[in-house]
């Protein structure tokens with residue numbers, strides 16, 4: 757087993773309280789396990805940078821009444837047709853839409869597409885959920 761080391765951190769009490777509540781719901785048993793999980797997630801995400809191929813879904817929630825937003829979303833996905841595999845659109849309620857965009861490609865490229873989609877005016881929230889295929893692209 758790897759040698760275990762201890763370290764202490766400074767954090768606002770309220771931030772820690774909120775974090776521990778969510779970590780507890782996620783089934784993380786204690787602070788150490790929670791922080792270890794975060795660090796592992798972060799390292800996996802960082803490893804994607806570069807030429808790794810990733811596959812995943814970009815999930816966005818938006819108000820379809822926002823002017824020109826649906827056109828922009830369509831245009832961007834057509835422009836990135838090499839990376840965009842499929843899109844599922846769900847009408848959540850009278851105003852809100854959920855779009856799940858399946859993507860595959862170079863990690864840096866896919867992340868950039870996700871950032872652009874999430875950054876469009878009118879997109880309320882969005883996120884790239886991805887994993888790696890383990891393949892390196894040239």
Ligand code: NI
Nearest residue numbers: 820846847853
């Ligand atoms: Ni809709």
